[in-house]
Amino acid sequence: MKKLLLTLILPLLIYGQEQPKVGLVLSGGGAKGFAHIGVLKELDNLGIQIDYIGGTSMGAIIGGMYASGYSPEQIERIITDIDFLSVIQDNISREDKSYFEKAFLEKTAVSLPIKNGSIGLPLGLSKGQNVLNFLTELLAPVDAVDDFSKLPIPFFCVATDTETGEEVVLEKGSLPLALRASASFPSLLNPVEVENRLLMDGGVANNFPVDRMQEKGLDIIIGVNVQGTLLKREELSSVASLLSQIVNFQMYKKSAKQVKRLDIHIHPNINEYTVVSFDKKGEIVNEGVKSVKPYLKVLKELAKRQVNKKVRKEITYKEKQFLIDRIILKGNKYYTQDYILGKLRLKEGDSVSYRDISKKVNTLTASKNFQRIDYTLKKSFKGKKLEVVVKENDIKSFLSLGVHYDLLYKTGVLLNYNQKKILSSNDEISLDVVVGDDIRYDFQYFIDNGFLLSYGVSSRFNSFETDVLFNENNLNKINVDYRDFTNRIFGQTILNKRTAFGIGLEFKNLKISSDTFLTNNEETVFDSSNYVSSFAFLNIDTYNKSMFPTKGFLVNANFKWFMWSNRDNSLNDFANGSVGFNQYSQVDALFSFAKTFWEKFTFLNSYQFGATLGEEDSEIFDYRVGGYNQNYINNFIPFYGYDISSLTDQSFLKSEFHLRYQPFKKNYISFIANYGRVAKNVFRRGELLKDTKSGYGVGYGLETIIGPIELKYTWSPDHNDKFLLFNLGFWF
Structure with missing residues (x-):
C-alpha cells in the first residue's frame, strides 16, 4: 500500500521541482x-x-x-x-613480525592483556x-x-x-x-x-x-x-x-x-x-x-527531471611514488622520534607510495608498543606531509593460551606469559608452561639490540616417554622416560627480522631411565649426567606463514662442541660398556623452501643432515630418526614411514618432498615422500646412497584458530609397519 x-504521490512532488x-x-x-x-x-x-x-x-x-x-x-x-x-x-604479515615473536610466540590461539596485575579483555577484537x-x-x-x-x-x-x-x-x-x-x-x-x-x-x-x-x-x-x-x-x-x-x-x-x-x-x-x-x-x-x-x-521519472546532470569522472587508484617532505609526529611520550622513524624506516626526503606507508606502519604495529597508530597524508609544497599520531601501549604483559595433542606428548595446555621492558626499553621475556600428560616449560629472556650484538638466556625442561632403540642388536625397543633440563646463555645479531646468527654456552642435565628394561621392574638409568657445551647457530626464516607456508625458505644450521661431562662410568652405554668422556662435536643443518604454483598447489622441499666429529663414547646423543613431530628436541629427527627413534647412529642424511593441494580455503591435502640414510659416517666415500631408507605419506590438514589439525597415514616399503598420525593445535 x-x-x-x-x-x-512522489511524481507530483518531482514535477514540482525544476532540478530536484x-x-x-x-x-x-x-x-x-x-x-x-x-x-x-x-x-x-x-x-x-x-x-x-x-x-x-x-x-x-x-x-x-x-x-x-x-x-x-x-x-x-x-x-x-x-x-x-x-x-x-x-593480520600482520609474518615478515613484519620480530624475530623473537616468530621464534617463540607463534603457538597460541588467544592472547589477553594484563594490566595492574589483572587479566583483562581488549577493547576490540582488532x-x-x-x-x-x-x-x-x-x-x-x-x-x-x-x-x-x-x-x-x-x-x-x-x-x-x-x-x-x-x-x-x-x-x-x-x-x-x-x-x-x-x-x-x-x-x-x-x-x-x-x-x-x-x-x-x-x-x-x-x-x-x-x-x-x-x-x-x-x-x-x-x-x-x-x-x-x-x-x-x-x-x-x-x-x-x-x-x-x-x-x-x-x-x-x-x-x-x-x-x-x-x-x-x-x-x-x-x-x-x-x-x-x-x-x-x-x-x-x-x-x-x-x-x-x-x-x-x-x-x-526522477531521472528525467534531473536535466542538468554533472559529468561524473571516475577515479582509479594507481600505485605511484611521491616525496615525503615533512614528517610530524604526535602522541609519543616514552618512545623517541628516532625510535619510531627508525622502526618505520622513513625519513624526510624519502620517495614512497601509499602501499609502502602501509607496510611501514604495519612494521611499527608489529612491535606491539603502540595501542593505535593514526596517520594522514596531505599535499605540501614539494610532495606530501605525513602526520603520524600514536598512542603508546601501556599494556606490557600478555597471557596467551594454546592447546595441543600429538601421539608423543599427548595432551597439553599451554600458558604463555610475555612481557616487554622488564629491565630495559628493549628487553622481553617469554615463559611457556605446558600442563598435561607431560609437564614442560620453556623460558626465554632476550635483549634486542637489532643489528648490534643482542643477548639472551634461556631455560627449558622437557620430558616424555617413548620406545627408544639404543642399540640395533637389541631385538626390542625399550620404553624410556626421557627428561631434559637445558640452560643457555648466548649472544646474537639479527638482520631484517629474518636472520639470526649467534654463539653461546649450554648446560644440560639429561636423565634417561626405564622401568621395563629389567624383569623386576626396577629403574634402570641409562644416563643421568651434566653436559657443558659451546654452540653456534644460524637461523633464516622467510616463510610467509608459520603453518602451511606457501612461499619462502628456512635455514637452521647448528654446531655444538661437547666440552665436559660428569657422566659416571657405570651409567655409560649399557650396550657396549664404553668408559670415560671424550670431547667431540656435532654439526647439523636444515634447508627447506616452499613454492606455490597454479594457485592451489604448493611444493615444499627440504634437505637435512647431521654428523658427529670426533669419537663419541656413548649412544646418548646419537641421531634418532623416525616419527613425525615438529616439536622434537635434541637429536630426534622426524622421518615419515618409521616410528620414533627407529634409525639411530652418529650421522644422517635426509631429503623430503611434499606436494600440498588446497581444494578450498584453509583445507589441505598432502602427498609426502622422504628418503634418508643413517650410519656412523654417511659421507664415507662410495657409500653415500648405501642402504637408503624411504617413507611415504598422505594426509589432510585444516588451518584453524588453535593451529593446524592434521591426519596422516604413513608407510615404508622397507618394512610392514603402517602408522596413522594425528596432531591438533600449534606445535609446542
Whole structure:
C-alpha cells in the first residue's frame, strides 16, 4: 500500500521541482551493507544523480568511496578482491613480525592483556590498523580534500562519542580516519580518536542518519536500510542473542522514526544474512539490485527531471611514488622520534607510495608498543606531509593460551606469559608452561639490540616417554622416560627480522631411565649426567606463514662442541660398556623452501643432515630418526614411514618432498615422500646412497584458530609397519 501511494504521490512532488536535488542515506549493517553496492549500480543505470551522500558504518565506507569518485562496479570489484575478515582481524604479515615473536610466540590461539596485575579483555577484537591502511590507500586520489563537502559528491558520516554516547557528525578532516571511526563496531574494532574525542561505530547513536540529511535541504531523500528486525521469542536462545536484542531496541526504534522522513525507502531482503556474512558478498549485492525494482517507475521519472546532470569522472587508484617532505609526529611520550622513524624506516626526503606507508606502519604495529597508530597524508609544497599520531601501549604483559595433542606428548595446555621492558626499553621475556600428560616449560629472556650484538638466556625442561632403540642388536625397543633440563646463555645479531646468527654456552642435565628394561621392574638409568657445551647457530626464516607456508625458505644450521661431562662410568652405554668422556662435536643443518604454483598447489622441499666429529663414547646423543613431530628436541629427527627413534647412529642424511593441494580455503591435502640414510659416517666415500631408507605419506590438514589439525597415514616399503598420525593445535 505504501509503495502504491509513493508511486502516485512522489511524481507530483518531482514535477514540482525544476532540478530536484537528491540525497542518499546508507545505513550501517556490517556485511549486509554490501547491498548498498547493488542499489548504487541500479541508481547509476537509471541515470539518478546523487547530490549528497550520508552514511553510518559500512554505509559510510560504501558511501565515502562513491562520493570520492569510485563507480559501483569499481566498488564491487574492490570488495570482491579483499579478504574482509583478514583486514578486520589485523593480520600482520609474518615478515613484519620480530624475530623473537616468530621464534617463540607463534603457538597460541588467544592472547589477553594484563594490566595492574589483572587479566583483562581488549577493547576490540582488532585495533583496526589494517582497516585504516586499506582506506588510506583506497582514498589516495582525494587525500587533498579535508572538507567532505568538496568531494565529487558532498558527503558526511556519523560516529558515536564513547564517553557521552552523543552522535558525532563527521564532515571535515581525514576521510579515511572518519570512515574508520564510523565503522568501529563495538567489540570488533577499537575506538578511534578524532579531534580529541574517542569515537566508535555511529550505529550506536544514529544508524540511519536521515535527519542529518534533511538538514542539508535536499528535495528528495532516498534511504537504503540494511538493518534487520528484532528477534522473535524462539530466536532468543543464547546470551549473545539476548544482548544483541537489547542493543538493537533503541537502534531500531530510532531508525523507524527515520524511515518516516524518507521519500523513497529501499529495504533489501537480506534477513538471512548477518553483519559478518563477508563470504556472501555476491549474494548480498544481488539482493541490493533486486530491491530497487519496485521503485523503477518513480526513479525513472526522477531521472528525467534531473536535466542538468554533472559529468561524473571516475577515479582509479594507481600505485605511484611521491616525496615525503615533512614528517610530524604526535602522541609519543616514552618512545623517541628516532625510535619510531627508525622502526618505520622513513625519513624526510624519502620517495614512497601509499602501499609502502602501509607496510611501514604495519612494521611499527608489529612491535606491539603502540595501542593505535593514526596517520594522514596531505599535499605540501614539494610532495606530501605525513602526520603520524600514536598512542603508546601501556599494556606490557600478555597471557596467551594454546592447546595441543600429538601421539608423543599427548595432551597439553599451554600458558604463555610475555612481557616487554622488564629491565630495559628493549628487553622481553617469554615463559611457556605446558600442563598435561607431560609437564614442560620453556623460558626465554632476550635483549634486542637489532643489528648490534643482542643477548639472551634461556631455560627449558622437557620430558616424555617413548620406545627408544639404543642399540640395533637389541631385538626390542625399550620404553624410556626421557627428561631434559637445558640452560643457555648466548649472544646474537639479527638482520631484517629474518636472520639470526649467534654463539653461546649450554648446560644440560639429561636423565634417561626405564622401568621395563629389567624383569623386576626396577629403574634402570641409562644416563643421568651434566653436559657443558659451546654452540653456534644460524637461523633464516622467510616463510610467509608459520603453518602451511606457501612461499619462502628456512635455514637452521647448528654446531655444538661437547666440552665436559660428569657422566659416571657405570651409567655409560649399557650396550657396549664404553668408559670415560671424550670431547667431540656435532654439526647439523636444515634447508627447506616452499613454492606455490597454479594457485592451489604448493611444493615444499627440504634437505637435512647431521654428523658427529670426533669419537663419541656413548649412544646418548646419537641421531634418532623416525616419527613425525615438529616439536622434537635434541637429536630426534622426524622421518615419515618409521616410528620414533627407529634409525639411530652418529650421522644422517635426509631429503623430503611434499606436494600440498588446497581444494578450498584453509583445507589441505598432502602427498609426502622422504628418503634418508643413517650410519656412523654417511659421507664415507662410495657409500653415500648405501642402504637408503624411504617413507611415504598422505594426509589432510585444516588451518584453524588453535593451529593446524592434521591426519596422516604413513608407510615404508622397507618394512610392514603402517602408522596413522594425528596432531591438533600449534606445535609446542
